[in-house]
Amino acid sequence: MAASARDWSKSDGDGDSQETRPASHAGSWYLGSAARLSSQLDEFMSRVPNKLDGKDLPISGARVIIAPHAGYSYSGPCAAWAYKVLDLANVKRVFLLGPSHTFYLKGCALSTFGKYSTPFGDLAVDGEAVDELMKTKQFSQIPVNYDIQEHCLEMHLPYLWKRLEQTLGSDSSQFPPIVPVLIGDLSADGEEAIGALLAPYLADPKNAFVISSDFCHWGKNYRYRPQLYQGLVRDQDAQWAILKIQPALKNTVDGSEPKDAEVPIHQVIKALDELVMDSIKTGDHSDYYSILKGTNNTVCGRHPIGVVLAALEEMGGDQSGEIRGKFQFVQYQRSNLVEKQSDFSVSYVSAYAVL
Numbered sequence: 349m350a351a352s353a354r355d356w357s358k359s360d361g362d363g364d365s366q367e368t369r370p371a372s373h374a375g376s377w378y379l380g381s382a383a384r385l386s387s388q389l390d391e392f393m394s395r396v397p398n399k400l401d402g403k404d405l406p407i408s409g410a411r412v413i414i415a416p417h418a419g420y421s422y423s424g425p426c427a428a429w430a431y432k433v434l435d436l437a438n439v440k441r442v443f444l445l446g447p448s449h450t451f452y453l454k455g456c457a458l459s460t461f462g463k464y465s466t467p468f469g470d471l472a473v474d475g476e477a478v479d480e481l482m483k484t485k486q487f488s489q490i491p492v493n494y495d496i497q498e499h500c501l502e503m504h505l506p507y508l509w510k511r512l513e514q515t516l517g518s519d520s521s522q523f524p525p526i527v528p529v530l531i532g533d534l535s536a537d538g539e540e541a542i543g544a545l546l547a548p549y550l551a552d553p554k555n556a557f558v559i560s561s562d563f564c565h566w567g568k569n570y571r572y573r574p575q576l577y578q579g580l581v582r583d584q585d586a587q588w589a590i591l592k593i594q595p596a597l598k599n600t601v602d603g604s605e606p607k608d609a610e611v612p613i614h615q616v617i618k619a620l621d622e623l624v625m626d627s628i629k630t631g632d633h634s635d636y637y638s639i640l641k642g643t644n645n646t647v648c649g650r651h652p653i654g655v656v657l658a659a660l661e662e663m664g665g666d667q668s669g670e671i672r673g674k675f676q677f678v679q680y681q682r683s684n685l686v687e688k689q690s691d692f693s694v695s696y697v698s699a700y701a702v703l
Contacts, residue, residue: 385467395428405433413699417501422683427507431511444527447561448490459528461495550663566617621645
């Protein structure tokens with residue numbers, strides 16, 4: 349299917365030039381039939397409790413989530429937790445932030461499409477918001493072919509449609525538009541700069557943010573295979589280099605320091621992911637960035653997460669010690685429990701923040 353995109357040189361700032369990005373992963377990464385897909389999403393969400401920590405779902409004010417973007421047979425059940433928590437009642441715009449898998453991106457980029465297609469229908473792109481961001485000169489354009497090939501934003505659209513339908517009814521003309529953003533390679537200062545730019549949008553109670561990320565990618569294909577070796581966690585794919593930041597590993601029986609053979613690889617993976625999750629929960633952007641540097645954990649959406657953490661810090665956060673503005677993790681899953689070097693695994697999380 350040929351696709352064209354918005355010509356920025358002719359943009360009038362109101363998003364009138366509309367071309368639709370096809371749902372390129374429908375029928376492969378997720379079901380292409382609207383009816384079957386709807387039933388599958390309903391089934392995934394039915395597995396999530398209707399209350400968490402005594403709070404009814406969706407949780408009021410939970411308009412920022414982290415959710416995975418693998419094929420639904422792998423990460424769909426985990427993503428259901430984030431989407432069932434997500435509060436869209438008063439939302440007028442949804443930002444989608446994800447990493448680039450199809451081309452190397454230095455900095456950040458915005459889609460040039462006017463709509464994104466799903467098996468349920470089309471979601472409009474907020475052309476006005478895109479134009480505002482482009483005027484900052486901090487964003488480039490996502491090349492059309494790479495936009496179509498990229499999966500990390502598309503994988504959230506069926507879930508988003510489902511939750512909008514549950515919240516607002518079946519008239520999709522009333523659905524808020526989306527702002528698709530790819531967050532590429534950034535330094536800590538770069539994340540803070542983009543976070544400061546997005547902070548006013550994040551502070552606006554009419555905006556929701558969906559952060560697209562899987563967590564640890566473990567395996568030869570990912571060139572990351574840390575395991576406990578000679579009493580320390582080392583990465584086989586980095587010539588058995590010792591990780592600068594070591595996860596806490598204890599003997600499950602008596603709490604003593606374990607021997608190598610007593611710690612399966614999947615336990616190491618979980619401990620590494622927990623280091624990252626714990627750093628995110630603190631709300632401290634520099635701590636989060638340091639943990640990723642010290643463990644080299646292959647969190648593919650590390651920069652989108654970092655940008656939002658920096659934006660939350662820019663907003664000031666909750667100084668009362670309460671959880672407002674801090675991420676809470678509600679689900680952690682893995683595609684496989686790794687036991688040997690030839691295995692592979694991808695980790696998935698669901699988290700939310702109340703603003």
